Amino acid sequence: MLNGIVVKTYNSYYYIQSGNKVITCNLRGRFKKERFSLLVGDQVTYTLTGPDKGVIEEILPRRSMLKRPMVANVDQVVLTFAAVNPDINPALVDKFLVIAELSELEIIICINKIDLADSEPVAKLVERYEHIGYKVLTVAAKLGIGIDALHSLLYSKISVFAGPSGAGKSTILNAVQPGLELMTGEVSHKIGRGKHTTRFAELLPLIGGGFVVDTPGFSFTEFNDIEEAHLMDYFPEIAQISSQCKFSTCLHYKEPQCAVKQAAADGNIHAERYQSYLEILTEIKESKKGY
Ligand SMILES: Nc1nc2c(ncn2[C@@H]2O[C@H](COP(=O)(O)OP(=O)(O)OP(=O)(O)O)[C@@H](O)[C@H]2O)c(=O)[nH]1
Ligand SMILES: [Zn+2]
Known part of the structure; x- marks a missing residue:
């Protein structure tokens, strides 16, 4: 039996990353009624039915489940803020932190655009959050500063990025690995011909190991919970x-x-x-x- 991870779902096909290969899989009949419970991020075992085709035999137990976007086994969230432009707003940082804590993910705070900022206020913010126990990175994605340190934290993990618009999430990912880009906006829900088709998030594989969720996470409606x-x-x-x-x-x-x-x-x-x-x-x- 072979092992892999669901990186994408489409029309009841599951794309399984296994080593350097992506295998297009179906589910065994007995799983069919649970079709919507198999998520991107799930670890599975499968058998090959053709060169790059297979059938999923078993779904391994989940370590975690993120609700927005719906992804299994996410390990950590990189909360991304710009130091300036738009200026970092500690009250907003705290709101993102609450949602991240609620999701029980490992948390990395990433302060971007330090090339545009005075170093003293940034250092004070770093100290504020490190003192609480959070991991804080400062980067300038556009100049490649601090990107190696971030990349090493993404290794062998499933990470989701979250943060306000314009913080530089796409620029950071592209600095980590050229070509990686986030989908913008919300995960869309399209309803057509009585059939409910939802665009599910995908996992972007990192060279050297690890995945990044292609959709930025979180919604403050979760305060209601x-x-x-x-x-x-x-x-x-x-x-x-x-x-x-x-x-x-x-x-x-x-x-x-x-x-x-x-x-x-x-x-x-x-x-x-x-x-x-x-x-x-x-x-x-x-x-x-x-x-
Ligand atoms: N000076 C400077 N500008 C940066 C840096 N990183 C990103 N930017 C700029 O900030 C702007 C926003 O960056 P994006 O990567 O699009 O931000 P995003 O978080 O993906 O934004 P959304 O798609 O709206 O969520 C762009 O004009 C980037 O060129 C940086 O380190 N320094
Ligand atoms: Zn009290």
């Missing part, structure tokens, strides 16, 4: 201190003797991080009122 009491779980430094609050139900909002609020006042938690937490908490409270 978060319970107020769980938001702190997605701010690691807040979660860590929250056990010291007077009340076990403390939301670190207006409760008395809140260790988190105190830490923000003392500078042990960055004041803007605490502010981001409060903003998202308020957003969640507001959205729940609608029900």
Whole structure:
């Protein structure tokens, strides 16, 4: 039995990357009713039925599943921001971080366009996020600066890029490997003749190993899935201190003797991080009122 990974699905064909080859596969009949549960990123075993054709025998257990875009076994997200043009907005960084934490992915923060930025404010931001425990890279994709370090983190992993428009995601990928490019915009949903055809994301293979999802990830509508009491779980430094609050139900909002609020006042938690937490908490409270 041979091993491979689904890199693309099309019209009930599955394209399986196996070594340097791509094998076009069908599913065994017994899987047919589960057709829509086989995803890009799934690891499978298959047998050959022709030179580059085969049939999928077995779907191996999933390590993870990303919802937007729908891809199995994604290992990490590269959250990409421009230092300037458009200027990095820490409140937006924190929102992306919450969505990434919610997806339980390894997180890499990549600050691009450092050729255009003053070094001091960039260094301060790097320190802010490294202090929390995040991996932070600074790059200038257009000049190839910092790209080797990023490339080495992508090796043998499945990575998805996310970040605001214009941050330089496509430029970064193209610097990592010329020719790699992201699809722009949302994954489209076309409905025609009563048949539901969706463009699924694809995996782009990296020379030397690893894959990049061809569609940028994440949507802030996922804040709706978060319970107020769980938001702190997605701010690691807040979660860590929250056990010291007077009340076990403390939301670190207006409760008395809140260790988190105190830490923000003392500078042990960055004041803007605490502010981001409060903003998202308020957003969640507001959205729940609608029900
Ligand atoms: N000065 C400078 N400009 C850069 C750098 N990286 C990207 N750019 C420019 O920033 C602009 C946006 O880059 P893209 O790669 O298209 O950004 P993107 O994140 O893919 O954007 P969307 O497709 O809108 O999501 C382009 O004009 C790039 O040439 C960099 O390191 N330095
Ligand atoms: Zn508290």
